[in-house]
Each structure stands twice: as C-alpha cells, then as structure tokens.
Amino acid sequence: MSSTTSWVARSAVRVVCRGVLALGVATLLLALTACSDPAPSSETSRDSAVDPRPNLILLSIDTLRADHLGSYGYERPTSPHLDRFAASAIRYAHAYAPAPWTLPSHAAMLTGVHPYAQGFRHQNSTIPREIPVVAELLLAAGYRTAAFVDSAAKGYVGGERGFARGFERYDHAPHRSRQTSKYDMAATVEVALDWLEEPKGGRPFFLFLHTKSVHAAPLGGGCADPRCFPYAKPAPYQFRFATPAAQELRWTSVEMGDGQKLLWGLNERFLDGRLDPRAYPEERIEALVSFYDAGIAYVDEHFGRLLAGMERLGLDETTTVVVTADHGEAFLEHNLLVHQEVYESLLHVPLLVRPAGHAAAGEVVNAIVALEDVVPTLLDQAELPAPDHLTGRALPRAADLAADDEPRSLFAYYLFPPTFSYQAFSQRRGDWKLISHNFEDGGQFSFELYNLATDPSESNRLREPAARHSELRQALRANLRRPPIAQAGGVDESDPALDAIRALGYID
Ligand SMILES: [Zn+2]
Numbered sequence: 379m380s381s382t383t384s385w386v387a388r389s390a391v392r393v394v395c396r397g398v399l400a401l402g403v404a405t406l407l408l409a410l411t412a413c414s415d416p417a418p419s420s421e422t423s424r425d426s427a428v429d430p431r432p433n434l435i436l437l438s439i440d441t442l443r444a445d446h447l448g449s450y451g452y453e454r455p456t457s458p459h460l461d462r463f464a465a466s467a468i469r470y471a472h473a474y475a476p477a478p479w480t481l482p483s484h485a486a487m488l489t490g491v492h493p494y495a496q497g498f499r500h501q502n503s504t505i506p507r508e509i510p511v512v513a514e515l516l517l518a519a520g521y522r523t524a525a526f527v528d529s530a531a532k533g534y535v536g537g538e539r540g541f542a543r544g545f546e547r548y549d550h551a552p553h554r555s556r557q558t559s560k561y562d563m564a565a566t567v568e569v570a571l572d573w574l575e576e577p578k579g580g581r582p583f584f585l586f587l588h589t590k591s592v593h594a595a596p597l598g599g600g601c602a603d604p605r606c607f608p609y610a611k612p613a614p615y616q617f618r619f620a621t622p623a624a625q626e627l628r629w630t631s632v633e634m635g636d637g638q639k640l641l642w643g644l645n646e647r648f649l650d651g652r653l654d655p656r657a658y659p660e661e662r663i664e665a666l667v668s669f670y671d672a673g674i675a676y677v678d679e680h681f682g683r684l685l686a687g688m689e690r691l692g693l694d695e696t697t698t699v700v701v702t703a704d705h706g707e708a709f710l711e712h713n714l715l716v717h718q719e720v721y722e723s724l725l726h727v728p729l730l731v732r733p734a735g736h737a738a739a740g741e742v743v744n745a746i747v748a749l750e751d752v753v754p755t756l757l758d759q760a761e762l763p764a765p766d767h768l769t770g771r772a773l774p775r776a777a778d779l780a781a782d783d784e785p786r787s788l789f790a791y792y793l794f795p796p797t798f799s800y801q802a803f804s805q806r807r808g809d810w811k812l813i814s815h816n817f818e819d820g821g822q823f824s825f826e827l828y829n830l831a832t833d834p835s836e837s838n839r840l841r842e843p844a845a846r847h848s849e850l851r852q853a854l855r856a857n858l859r860r861p862p863i864a865q866a867g868g869v870d871e872s873d874p875a876l877d878a879i880r881a882l883g884y885i886d
Contacts, residue, residue: 429520432734433697434584434756437684438487438535439677440480440528441593441717443706444473444728446674454619456674459682460701464730467699468741470773473729474806475705475749476790478717480534483704483749485866488512488541488586490753490768492789497862499793505540506864509767512753513544513584519762522546522583524573526553528561528590535588540867545586547573558612561590563680571687584756591680592673592707594640594716608633608640609669615676616669624665633662641666641715648714649799649817655710663709670707698734698759700752703727711835713817720790720804720813721836731755731773743776746786746806767863785809789857805854811836812850825851 444450447457449464450471475483481503482493489496489509496506505511513523524547529535531550542548553565566589573585594609606629607616617625635643647653681701688694705717706724717724729747732738750770757764758772785808792802792815801823802815809831814823827840827847841847 428580429582431521431582431760433582433693434516434521434700434759435688435697436487436584436586436700436752436756437681437702438484438586438588439592439701439703439728440588440590441705441707442674442677442703442728443723444703444726445723446671447728449730450728454671456619456671457678459678459685460728460730463681463685463699463701463732466736466739467701467730467732468738468743468773468775470729470731470743470745470747472744472746473702473727473749474725474746474788474790475703475727476788478705478720478724478790478792478802479794480529480704481539484535484541484588486748486750486770487702487704487752490750490757490764490770491863492748492750492769493866494789494791494857495769495860495863497864497866499866501794502867504538504867505543506866507540508864510765511541511543511545512756513586515544515757515762515765516584516760517544517546519760520581521760522578522581523585524583525549525586525588526566526569526573527551527586527588528566528593529588551590559595559610561593561595562612563589563591563677564612564683567680567684567687570684571691574687574691574693582760584760587684589677591677592670594670594707596634596640606634607669608666609673611669611672611676615672618672618675619668620665620672621668623661624668627662627665642718645714645716645718646799655713658710666715667709670709695736696734698756699730699732700756701728701730702749702752704749714800718792718794718800718802719815720792720802722830722834725790725804729773733759738775741776743774743779745774745779745783746788746808747773748786748788787853789854791858803854803858805850805857806830807850807853810846810850812847812854814851814854 446452448455448461449457449469476486476492476494477483481501482498485493485496485498485505488511489505490512491509496509497503517523523545525545526549527535528551531538535541536550537548549569552560552562553569557565566587570585570587596606596610608629610616632647633644634640644653648655688697706726707717708714708719708721708723711723712719712721727749748770750768751773752770754764754768754770754772764772787807790804800815800817802813804811804813809829811828811830813826816823818824825847828836828838829840
C-alpha cells in the first residue's frame with residue numbers, strides 16, 4: 379500500500395503538526411487545538427465564519443454481519459436503502475472487528491486503538507483515561523459533537539464506560555418516552571434529525587449513532603405474546619421473512635433465557651454439554667435468521683429516513699457518512715448462537731464510507747481493514763493528524779493498493795470473565811486464519827487453520843501447511859503477550875480468572 383491516502387488534500391499545517399503529539403490526553407488535546415486550522419478559540423469567533431471541513435456521521439449498527447446485506451451478496455432483500463447508499467459510497471469488502479461483542483469493538487471504533495492494547499479483558503472494563511475518544515479530538519478542533527446510543531449509562535456503549543468523553547451531548551436509550559421497546563432505530567433517527575436541525579454556529583459536527591434494533595432482544599415490557607421471540611422486532615417487521623411454519627413456532631424458556639439471557643442461555647447448555655448444538659432443529663435456526671433479518675430491514679427503513687432528512691436539511695453533500703457494525707451474529711454455523719466466537723460470521727462487518735461531495739461512488743476496496751481504522755479516517759476528513767498511539771490507520775482508497783502490498787495481520791479475541799466458560803482467539807494474515815478456542819477437547823485449547831480464499835465459511839480445518847500454522851501461532855502468542863499501552867478501568871491482571879490463558883503461556 380502506498381504511504382499516502384487520497385481522502386482529502388493534506389494541508390501544510392497538518393504536515394507540520396504530524397509527529398508533535400505525545401500520548402496523554404491533556405498534551406494531545408492541547409496539540410490538536412494548536413494544530414487545527416482555522417479553529418477559533420471562542421464560540422463567538424466560530425460563529426463569525428463558516429468552517430469548510432466536512433460534517434461527520436458515524437452509524438454503528440450493532441450485531442450486523444456483513445453477509446446479510448445485499449451489497450455484500452445477500453439474496454434476501456434486507457437492505458435496499460443501505461445498498462443504494464453503498465452504491466454511492468466506498469464499500470470495504472473485508473472489514474474486521476477485533477472482538478465479537480459490543481464493548482471492546484466499540485472501544486476500537488471510537489478510539490482507533492485495538493481493545494487488547496487498551497487492556498480490555500473484562501466485561502466491566504472502561505476506556506483508559508490516557509486514550510482519547512475521537513470526539514475529544516474533534517471537539518478540541520472545533521467540531522460540535524453529539525451521540526445517541528442504544529445503551530444504558532453503565533452499558534457496553536455507555537457514558538460511564540468513557541464513551542461520552544468529548545461529546546457535548548450523549549443520550550442513552552430510550553430516546554423517546556413513547557418507545558414500545560427500549561432499543562428502537564425509529565426513535566434514534568427521530569432524535570438525530572432533531573439534533574441535526576439545531577443551529578451549529580457555523581461549525582462542522584460529529585454525530586455518533588448506535589442502534590441495537592438488529593440485536594437479539596425480548597419484547598419491551600416482557601413477552602406479552604405467548605410465542606415470544608428471541609429477536610423481537612416491531613410489527614409488522616417480525617414476520618417479514620418468516621415462513622408460515624416459523625410464525626407458529628413456540629420459543630422455550632431455555633431459548634428465551636427466562637427473558638434475560640435469551641440465546642446465551644442456550645449457548646451455556648451447548649458449552650457445558652447439556653445440549654448438542656448439532657441436534658438443534660434446522661427450522662428453528664431458519665426462524666431465528668428470519669427474525670434477525672427482519673431487524674436489518676427495520677434498521678434499513680429508518681436509515682433511509684435519516685438520509686432523506688439529511689437531504690432535506692441540505693447536509694447531504696457536506697457530510698461524510700460512515701456505516702459499520704461492531705460484530706456479526708452466529709446461527710450455529712459452528713458451535714454457538716449469538717456472538718461469542720471469532721469465526722467470519724462474527725468478525726466480518728460491513729464498512730461503508732461516503733465522503734462529503736459523493737466523490738467515490740461505487741468504489742470497492744478489497745484490502746483487509748479493521749474497525750480501528752475508522753478513527754484515523756474521521757480525523758483525516760477533519761484535517762487532523764492521527765496521533766502516534768493509534769493502532770488503526772486511515773482507510774485506503776482503491777487507487778492506493780498495489781498487488782505486492784504486505785497482507786494485513788489482524789488479531790481478535792473473545793474473553794468474558796469472570797465465568798470464562800468459553801474463550802477464543804484468532805490470528806489472520808492475508809487469506810490465512812488460525813483460530814484457538816476451548817470449545818472442545820475437555821477445556822483444552824484447540825487450533826484450527828483455514829484458508830479463507832478457498833474456504834470462506836471456515837468448514838475445512840487444515841493441518842497443512844505446518845509453516846503457516848506455526849507462523850500464525852507465533853503471531854497470536856506475541857499479540858497475547860504484548861503489554862497494553864494503557865490499562866482499561868477495572869482490569870486486574872492478577873485476576874485468577876486469567877489463569878486459563880496464562881497456563882497456555884499466552885500471558886505472563
Ligand atoms: Zn454489539
């Protein structure tokens with residue numbers, strides 16, 4: 379890959395400023411404030427001139443696997459608006475999450491740093507103070523900032539986890555008192571459009587939106603419908619893709635996890651051997667997929683409303699829009715349901731970028747890219763330098779790629795203490811991917827090698843080539859042993875719950 383990207387022309391100011399940044403929020407923000415040009419120092423002076431930098435909207439569609447969108451090859455019509463958007467944008471065909479669940483993946487998406495490097499090991503981790511959230515950098519550089527997230531304050535994208543840093547407004551779900559369910563893309567778009575209508579005083583804005591309307595969820599207020607659904611969606615979407623037989627299925631208390639754990643309760647039984655995942659009925663999986671797809675259609679419909687609203691407000695041409703997801707979803711393609719594994723169905727996420735001005739319609743980039751690349755790309759759009767501590771890099775354009783580029787190496791992990799009932803790690807380089815997990819073999823870690831070019835569904839475990847296996851295993855071990863650059867809040871490296879991976883020599 380060439381050393382430069384072609385997102386926007388780089389200003390002399392940016393070149394001068396690159397390299398002066400040191401890790402540390404205070405230093406970083408001071409440097410960025412000094413570097414941003416023409417960042418005025420007061421609200422009054424900001425009002426006096428229109429800032430020419432583009433507005434930025436980042437939409438995270440929680441739990442959306444890439445291959446359930448038409449633009450990524452899905453046959454079911456789940457996503458007409460997202461597909462039209464993709465045709466007007468740059469589509470990254472191979473974008474990957476660093477973890478298959480909400481907290482660490484969003485930490486990467488909003489800081490530009492791999493969550494393992496931030497010390498994320500626990501479900502109670504928070505973003506380290508030393509690592510700035512992208513909103514802090516943009517706010518310091520003169521941007522207005524707001525976020526509407528489908529998360530409680532202590533939830534996995536919650537303000538108390540550090541995500542609200544740098545946002546002038548950070549609203550948690552529910553966004554409207556009349557919402558029928560806690561998570562509702564319709565309400566998210568409604569409040570987002572209200573905010574977009576507010577005067578910004580001539581300043582560009584950064585708006586972060588997060589929706590859980592695709593995610594597994596019980597009905598709001600419990601399961602009033604005797605059928606209940608592990609993926610409850612607003613009527614009339616629930617049955618949009620369901621067969622008549624699927625509509626008549628009754629969901630057991632195990633599948634509903636007593637309304638709390640949902641399908642994770644079923645996973646627990648798969649993991650401890652009480653249930654055999656291979657014996658789970660195919661028609662129930664097909665029904666679950668149809669409900670999941672209904673959630674995508676619901677989000678898609680309201681994404682269309684967001685785009686139409688932007689057009690109505692005259693923001694269409696002046697705003698860079700990024701659409702992505704924190705992870706995918708599994709339907710027993712391998713061992714489990716929902717999202718606890720590191721197979722492609724969990725890590726491969728959609729990533730669509732429509733730069734302001736619509737200058738890149740229909741471009742497809744086939745390079746392997748990572749979620750933590752979103753932050754340096756947003757900073758690039760805002761004409762800000764990428765701080766040195768980022769592990770992500772500005773997303774490439776198709777013209778930047780060369781046939782002899784070094785394949786990107788990506789590491790992903792699933793750790794969910796304190797139970798540690800299941801752990802999984804993956805190391806990818808180019809088409810090759812090594813997975814290590816403790817699903818089988820009596821809790822011992824097994825290794826699976828796949829060639830994704832010939833086996834994208836990871837169905838054929840390879841023993842050869844041994845050299846490839848060894849290379850990826852060494853890279854995986856090196857990543858697991860690399861000390862974090864900062865400590866996520868709540869992390870205790872001496873926690874005995876880490877003994878299992880310590881015993882492998884993965885950490886000291
Ligand atoms: Zn998630």
